[in-house]
Amino acid sequence: MQREEVIARIEAAVPQAQEIKVEGADCDFTAVVLSEGFAGVSPVKRQQQVLAAFADVIASGELHALSVRALTPEEWQKKQAQSLTQLAL
Numbered sequence: 489m490q491r492e493e494v495i496a497r498i499e500a501a502v503p504q505a506q507e508i509k510v511e512g513a514d515c516d517f518t519a520v521v522l523s524e525g526f527a528g529v530s531p532v533k534r535q536q537q538v539l540a541a542f543a544d545v546i547a548s549g550e551l552h553a554l555s556v557r558a559l560t561p562e563e564w565q566k567k568q569a570q571s572l573t574q575l576a577l
Contacts, residue, residue: 489515489551501541506561515552522561534558 494510494517502508507522519538526534538556545551559567 489517489545491517494519494554497541498538501538502558515550517551517553518555518557520557520559520564522559522564524560526558526560526563531558 491510491513494512495508498508498510498519498521499505502521502523502525504525505521505523507520509520511518521534521538529537535556535558538558539546539554542551542554546554
């Protein structure tokens, strides 16, 4: 599976996504998906929304691993600020 296909599937599953970052290759990827549409949605439901787009390729073995961080843009900014604060200590 190609990185571009992973991005396209996430775009289809989360059309309101403001940003999608995907790293990895072949059958092992990590994705960060930022969307205001995730506000008020549990972390499990967010991941399920993204992973549903990959059910066929996971079942076939074409994709072995997809790690998903599904956040609102505000949550992402807070996590980035926390990381910078921890680095400064």
